Amino acid sequence: MTALAFSEGLMDSRTLAASVNTNPVVIRRLVRGLRQAKLVETYAGKHGGAQLRRKPREISLLDIYDAVQRRPVIAINERKAWKHCAVSCHMKGIMSSVADGAEQAVRAHLRGITLKQLLRQIC
Amino acid sequence: MTALAFSEGLMDSRTLAASVNTNPVVIRRLVRGLRQAKLVETYAGKHGGAQLRRKPREISLLDIYDAVQRRPVIAINERKAWKHCAVSCHMKGIMSSVADGAEQAVRAHLRGITLKQLLRQIC
């Protein structure tokens, strides 16, 4: 996303992949999430590629995180509790709220950073 | 750790494993980290096991997190940068500080929760 902001235009998945040192298909899979979140628009065909739909100043890292993230910051134990153990029976609920708090803390941090800010550190 | 606080004494790895629904060896591996962090003490031999070294009120979730955690909240891309791309060359540094901020946010949250507080939600 920083590369897209930097380029100020279309970039194809091959170039983006080179920048991250991975495979174009990996990029296209991530771009799908970003497109669904309306952060980028993509074009097929010759001279196709992806570009931002909003100004870097208007895209936060939280927007990107929500668009591509899959797993929570703190995962909770999903196994069955041991019925004879009061602690075991309560832990899922207790840890869920702990994990939720951690998630919110990270989200608040990411909400405060925009692509524009990252860009300023390069230019 | 909540189970140890609840029991107010020694618990063996077999019982702890039953509570978490896993294998005793998995517990013993986690306990090693907790022991190195001086959060618990363990005893070998018959009637052995683990118990807390401090009061639940004096153990924060951050203490536990530091003792057993392995991977950062946000991992950064460790691949080689693409020399011809200014963004690629700067991203590692930029993302490191973003990841660091997220880590600090989670740590601040966990620092504010003690085992005692978790215990209160059970008793």
Next chain:
DNA sequence: GTATATGTAATTAAAACAATTACAGTTTAC
């Protein structure tokens, strides 16, 4: 119509993680 893109499913490979086995060392109880 050919070259160059994306979109996506399917497959393979790699890495991380948990489970299990095995066994040496420790402590208790008798």
Next chain:
DNA sequence: GTAAACTGTAATTGTTTTAATTACATATAC
């Protein structure tokens, strides 16, 4: 002093997750 019940840890195997790659249908520019 020896059997029983623990911990400590290395080694192995199995499972799950993730990334990489292949394949090909579809779209667009010229």
